[in-house]
Amino acid sequence: MAVNNITYQFKTANIVIKLIVINVLLFLFATLGSWIFKTQAGVLMEWFVLPVEPGALVIQIWSILTYSFLHFDFWHIFWNMLVLYWFGQYVLNLFTEKRFLTIYLLGALCGGLLFVLSYNVFPVLSGSLAYLIGASAAVRAIMIFIAAYTPNAEVRIIFFNVKLWQIGVFVVLSDLIQIPTSGNAGGLIAHLGGAIFGYVYAMQLKKGNDIGAWFEKMMDGFVNLFKAQKKSPLKTVHKSKTYAKSTKKTTSLKKQVKNPNQQQIDSILDKISKSGYDSLTKEEKDFLFKAGKE
Numbered sequence: 001m002a003v004n005n006i007t008y009q010f011k012t013a014n015i016v017i018k019l020i021v022i023n024v025l026l027f028l029f030a031t032l033g034s035w036i037f038k039t040q041a042g043v044l045m046e047w048f049v050l051p052v053e054p055g056a057l058v059i060q061i062w063s064i065l066t067y068s069f070l071h072f073d074f075w076h077i078f079w080n081m082l083v084l085y086w087f088g089q090y091v092l093n094l095f096t097e098k099r100f101l102t103i104y105l106l107g108a109l110c111g112g113l114l115f116v117l118s119y120n121v122f123p124v125l126s127g128s129l130a131y132l133i134g135a136s137a138a139v140r141a142i143m144i145f146i147a148a149y150t151p152n153a154e155v156r157i158i159f160f161n162v163k164l165w166q167i168g169v170f171v172v173l174s175d176l177i178q179i180p181t182s183g184n185a186g187g188l189i190a191h192l193g194g195a196i197f198g199y200v201y202a203m204q205l206k207k208g209n210d211i212g213a214w215f216e217k218m219m220d221g222f223v224n225l226f227k228a229q230k231k232s233p234l235k236t237v238h239k240s241k242t243y244a245k246s247t248k249k250t251t252s253l254k255k256q257v258k259n260p261n262q263q264q265i266d267s268i269l270d271k272i273s274k275s276g277y278d279s280l281t282k283e284e285k286d287f288l289f290k291a292g293k294e
Helices: 002-012 015-036 041-045 054-059 063-069 074-094 097-121 136-149 164-178 185-206 213-225 241-258 262-275 282-293
Strands: 154-157 160-163
Touching: 002 015, 015 041, 015 063, 015 074, 015 097, 054 097, 063 097, 074 097, 074 136, 097 136, 097 185, 097 213, 136 164, 136 185, 154 164, 160 164, 164 185, 262 282
Parallel strands: none
Antiparallel strands: 154 160
């Protein structure tokens, strides 16, 4: 019963809670798995973290998204999930869960791409061995998206109110300032990738352009692949050619009965249009009356 209750609670929870649960479960799996198998957590996650080498990325292309569901320590996942929960509620107050998931996943995608691009373009980073892990880019996308879409909305922080745009600016500037000195340049660059996507998405959405619509359609198509096809309870009856021909002949005969002399009817109607109904003879009136009844 307890398992059924937990399953029910998960199914009925909103997308923010589901993402938090998935992230926490994967973190626990990596942490407990490393203890059980007496190995480092990184060994269990190496095929799911995002590498900087293009060749390695091609081999494990799924890592462009899977990296955003993994974390390396407690405080890493704690702050990411706290911010996700906080800002996620603001997004869900205005948009559907499907759009929220689109922002989250595309934010992770953009953060990962900027991370890989930076390590292969900028001389200061090129040649370094690194990998990306954590939901920070996806969370930044959610945060900056809602900050850009409703910039003047206010939140209470301890003793004073702060507008969302002020939080967004502070977070982005903080990431930029820390890149040269933090020792986590790749992670901070990924943050910026997610933030850029969140800002662009919000600005385009305000103009009526949904740049994430293609991704939502792709997700729908992916989900439909796993949906069981419902069989129709009614069986299809195949008519024989002989029966079909017979039906056509019967229908044709009926039409002939209904229209014994279409030319005569047309002639009478033409006479009515020219001279009126009273100009018809008794025989013409009787014929028209019988044709109308049939």
